[in-house]
Amino acid sequence: MVNSCLSRLVRQQAEKYGDKVALKYRDYTTATWIPVTWNGFADLVDKTARAFVKLGVEVQENVGVFSQNKPECLYVDFGAFKDRIVTVPLYATSSEAQVHYIVEDAGIRFLFVGEQYQYDVAYRVQGLCRSLKKIIIFDPEVKRAEGDNNSIYFSDFLQMGEKEECQPEVDKRVSESSLDDLANILYTSGTTGDSKGVMLHHSNYDVAFKGHNARLTNLGENDVVMNFLPFTHIFERAWSYYCLYKGCMLCINLRPQDIQKTIKEVRPTAMCSVPRFWEKVYAGVQEKINETTGLKKSLMLDALRVGREHNITYLMNGKTPPSLLHMKYKFYEKTIYSLLKKTIGIENGNFFPTAGAAIPEKVAEFVHSVGINMIAGYGLTESTATVSCEWIGDFRLGAVGRVLDGVEVRIGENNEIQLRGGTITKGYYKKEAITQQAFTEDGWFRTGDAGYMKDGFLYLTDRIKDLFKTSNGKYIAPQAIETKLVVDRYIDQVTIIADQRKFVSALIVPEYSQVEKFAQEHHIAFGSRKELLENPQIIELFRLRIDTLQQEFAHYEQVKRFTLLPEPFSMERGELTNTLKLKRAVVARNYKDIIDKMYEENVG
Template sequence: MSSSFLSVLIQRQAGKYGDRVALRYRDYKTETWIPVSWNQFAATVKTVSNALIELGIGIQENIAVFSQNKPECLYVDFGAFGIRAVTVPFYATSSEAQVHYMVGDAEIRYIFVGEQLQYDVAFRVMLLGSQLKQIIIFDREVKRDERDQTSIYFDDFLKLGEAHPHQAEVDKRTSESGNGDLANILYTSGTTGDSKGVMLHHSCYEAAIPAHDERFPQLGDQDVIMNFLPFTHVFERAWTCWCLSMGCTLSINLRPADIQKTIKEIRPTAMCSVPRFWEKVYAGVQEKINETTGLKKKLMLDAIKVGREHNLDYVYKGLTPPPVLHMKYKFYEKTIYSLLKKTIGIENGRFFPTAGAAIPPAVQEFVLSVGINMVAGYGLTESTATVACENDNDHVVGSVGRIMPHVQVRIGENNEIMLRGEGITHGYYKKEAATKAAFTEDGWFHTGDAGYIKDEHLFLTERIKDLFKTSNGKYIAPQAIEAKLVVDRYIDQISIIADERKFVSALIIPEYKLVKEYAAKKGIRYESMEELLQKPEIIDLFKERIDTLQQQFAHYEQIKRFTLLPHPFSMERGELTNTLKIKRNVLNKNYAAEIEKMYEE
């Protein structure tokens, strides 16, 4: 029996690449990026495996990693895979209640934490009484609670395995590892109810990774990757395993808010992200166009028009663009497009997988028009990420690409997308009823997403569970309306209300900066954001913009009333999941008064 792929991956790559750089992380004190070679990476993984055995970690025992993106997350992951342990990553923003639940559910004895915030939460959970035995802290700057007698820092943990006291046991476990072993339990942040632990076995990764090699032969050991999404997220996690297997260099972004800065420091060739990143880029460019006048404005608008024609009408349809159009495109490529890419920090960018939510068509069109190779895709935690995705010059706006070679898809009743294949989870940890409900008798997994396949491309239409039925019996797909409106530069976030209501309304988080600028320009006086957002001039501004954008919707789908909110939706108030999806049931509760007011006669 051969060892599981991930249990030997780093050691194998060290044998191949030696002192080449495997990953970099940012030192915030010196504002420099510290390189780690493949040899150093492999040595640390070996030490972690020994230290875990020193702690008494058993075969298939669960250990938790509660941290933002740090190299240590990868050291622990691969060190654990080497001894057949299971890693359970928690989002860095998880609340005390969530951590308490996951630690209990997965019977965690050892938890690795990143910074002060995670340490404080983990220590409070420990005080509540659980089987947590020890906290191991990545960041030396973390101040321990004076009651804390057991926690250790990561460098002290490494000392336990430095002399490799258990190497014979490590080697034995590695050789006995196989794809039937459990690799991870990923708790879904869930827009409804309690989170479920999705079990991903080594077999899931061993099916997904070669399928990506087949779909993207262009990824290789010259690529520089920016790790921007949390390693906890299945998209970044599976992508990272694949990138490491291809010998790419990882650049680990610690704080999501810093991405605008770190991406310019690294200038990566590839990065996976969620549509929100590109929505911000799109809004920024729209902003720039609106501030510009005269010839410069004309050129920018023409560049986007030419790009759209060249790429969407010709190149992506496999057609040759007319010579004049091609010349114009080449001119803009050297001037406007390249300046835009440089400004973002992606002038070396080769491809940018994007998934996790619906990509507004206007955003997708714009990004592809200016020659940024954003690759739309679709996947779930339960499918070890990618179910379908595009490839170079294989873009159809609105689609999430072609089905991956290792996945089978069928369209079930209510147009539900059903999945089968090696990459699909075996079920939810210790949740037999939920696992049984998730699969059909003949083994197809229910995604809860509706869609259709046309010309081998998969299109998503809505979340089946998310469909709203108005009190007049009409069905509304809230995401379709939200995706249409969120591209407006004055709208930052939007949530549609319609379920069991007689018409559609919306809660809107405006782009506060732009609203203030508008008020200044129009000479509108106000004391607070609350006051400003209730001014008739501001409400009229939004009404006009919404009406323009929703013309193509049926009358019953159009927003009749809306409320502008003075504060953004937040994770702290439970309104957003860890992956920034809106929790509609929480919004309905938190903004009950505002919602009722919109439906008063």
């Protein structure tokens, strides 16, 4: 029997690194980053493991963690792994109904919560759940409900593990830990229907680590890694576990909206993110170029041209750049590129994994042109994150890299990407029928994503389930159009409407600050945001920009009508998942009247 490496990982790293800093988290009262050494981390994990035993948590029992990113999430995870306990993370923004469903489905007796919102939701859910026995609160500032004598604070929980009396049981469990043990159940937020609990075993992580070792060759103990995406998301979770396994320092970002501030405080060498982060960087640079004039503007445009030619035309295609071009590139590297990186907070950057959605080609081209090592990848919760990824100097625009060691990919019916290998889930928790449907008869996992292989690189084309069929019988891939439009600096969110309709239309959430700025510059008076977005000059502005961006699409794929929305899509109205993916069915329902109005008479 092979023991799980996760059950021993933190203590082994402490023996190697001692008082070197393993974690940092931001204290918002002092605006400083508090370090936690490897020794301190390991001691807290050991106390957590003993407290679990004292509490009576059984081998392979499910415990819930309902919190934003906090170091306590990692203490609970690795303490649980020592005890062969399964952790079930819940998104910090989950609604009462979502929490109730997951707690009941996973039979959770003990639920850890982060701040006041999570406690309040959990406390209300406790009254409705048969299984939930105790809430354990990370943040000492949380005010418990009147009459709640059952919930305890994390400090009280740790106190239960102070004494060594439970250590023999912890040691026994560690020695009996196995790669066959279940590690996590990750509930996918689901753009359709109920959440499904993806089961990830210790063996899945073990194979994933080995596959990444062969690809991410220069990640190590000198790297400073910013945790920006929620730990609940498999991308950040698997990446963070792997970074700890490699001896990196993790800097835990509590509030996603603070990332532009915290990234400048930490100045990380690595950070995994979604394309939206880089889209905003790209839009910001485009805005800066538009505001600049004269020689400065010429230099900025030339820097982008030189970078594109040097890194994409030549290096990406395995060619050596001419010496004059290389000299120019080196000049811009020391001036314009380095200033840009410093402004973002990534001048120490090693590489930046990016996945979770399609990366607009203009954004990828820009990022590579200025010498930022964005590593595009593709993966799912069901594949323990990475299926494929690029590497420094080994990329193709529009591709999602080469397939990782330990994963097999084949292209099935309807060009579906299908997977097999040690990182693939064994199935969905307590959902045998859905598990069976998710695999082909010969054992390959169906991703639902369409794509193809070319020259060793994997390319995605669309979500098979997301393909729209117009009433004229034409198939539309909405994500391809949305990815094209969202790079525009005036567009924040967009959703394409086409299914069973005569033509393509769009609901657009503008970048309101940019539209208001345009209105001021063009002396357009408005009393409200709604009034501004209905102004003919503003509508014409968007029409011209959309027509320019969609030129490459066939006539039947192009957006004929659009509506500018005065409010963004939101999680509160059920329009976005916890990972900010759009729930198309909910949007179609919530905006039915607006959508129907766009189709009242035929256009074009």
